[in-house]
Amino acid sequence: MESRRSEILSLVHQHGELPVAELSKLLGVSEVTVRSDLKALAEAGQVRRARGSVRPPLELRRESPLEQTRHEHSAAKRRIGRAAAALVRDGETVFLDVGSTTTEVARALSPTLQGVTVVTNGLNIALELERLSGVRVIVTGGTLRPLQHSLVSPYALDVLKHIHADRLFLGCNGVHPEHGVTNANHEEAEVKRLMVAQAREVVVVADHSKLGQVSRAHIAPIGGVTTLITNRRGPEPPAELDGALREMCLV
Structure with missing residues (x-):
C-alpha cells in the first residue's frame, strides 16, 4: 500500500493532474482502491482531490523562471x-x-x-x-x-x-x-x-x-x-x- 501511494505521488507530481480512471489503469488496481489511497493522501495534505481526478497541493506548484x-x-x-x-x-x-x-x-x-x-x-x-x-x-x-x-x-x-x-x-x-x-x-x-x-x-x-x-x-x-x-x-x-x-x- 505504501509503495502504491508513493507511486501515486510520483505520477501526480510528474503530470500535474490525473484522472482517477487513468491512475487505476497505470497502477493496475481498481478505482475504489485508488480513491481510498487518494482519500488518505488528501487528508495528509499530499494531494488535492477534484471531481474525478487528483492534483498536487498548491505549495508543490512553485513559480518557475x-x-x-x-x-x-x-x-x-x-x-x-x-x-x-x-x-x-x-x-x-x-x-x-x-x-x-x-x-x-x-x-x-x-x-x-x-x-x-x-x-x-x-x-x-x-x-x-x-x-x-x-x-x-x-x-x-x-x-x-x-x-x-x-x-x-x-x-x-x-x-x-x-x-x-x-x-x-x-x-x-x-x-x-x-x-x-x-x-x-x-x-x-x-x-x-x-x-x-x-x-x-x-x-x-x-x-x-x-x-x-x-x-x-x-x-x-x-x-x-x-x-x-x-x-x-x-x-x-x-x-x-x-x-x-x-x-x-x-x-
Whole structure:
C-alpha cells in the first residue's frame, strides 16, 4: 500500500493532474482502491482531490523562471499568442501582462500596426516590442522581479492608475470556474488586479495545463474575464469552466 501511494505521488507530481480512471489503469488496481489511497493522501495534505481526478497541493506548484516556462507547451503558447495578437487594432491602448504566453503575444503583433500603445510591466516584453515602429511602449516602472523579468510595487501601480486600456492580455497560473483567475506570486497579482480594473476587455491567455487549476493569489473572478484563449491539445476544458465563461477561443 505504501509503495502504491508513493507511486501515486510520483505520477501526480510528474503530470500535474490525473484522472482517477487513468491512475487505476497505470497502477493496475481498481478505482475504489485508488480513491481510498487518494482519500488518505488528501487528508495528509499530499494531494488535492477534484471531481474525478487528483492534483498536487498548491505549495508543490512553485513559480518557475520565465526561461523555463517558455519551453513548456511552447507550440500551444505560440498559437495562443498569434490568436491574441490578431485582436489588436490600430489606435488601441493595450495592457500586456508578464509571462511566457504574453511574451508570445508580443512576438506575434503585426509590424503593420499603427498608433498602438502597449503598457507592460515586463522588461522582456518591452524589448520584444522595440522592432515595431507603429507601437509606442510604456513600461510601468517599479521593483524588478528577476524570476519573471517583471516590475511590481512600489511604483508599478502608480503608472497604471492613470491609464485606461481597450484590452488587457492577462497571463496566469490557474483558471478555475469557482476560484477564478489566480497567480503564483502575490506581488504580481496585485499589478494584474489593477490592470483588470483599468481595462475595458480582459483576455486571458492560458494553455490547457492552467485550466481547472488554482494558485495562491486571486486576480479576478471568471465573470470578470471577457475571453479565454487556450489550446485544443490535452483534455477538453472543464464543462463548468466553459459554462462560466462569456467566450472561449480554442486554437
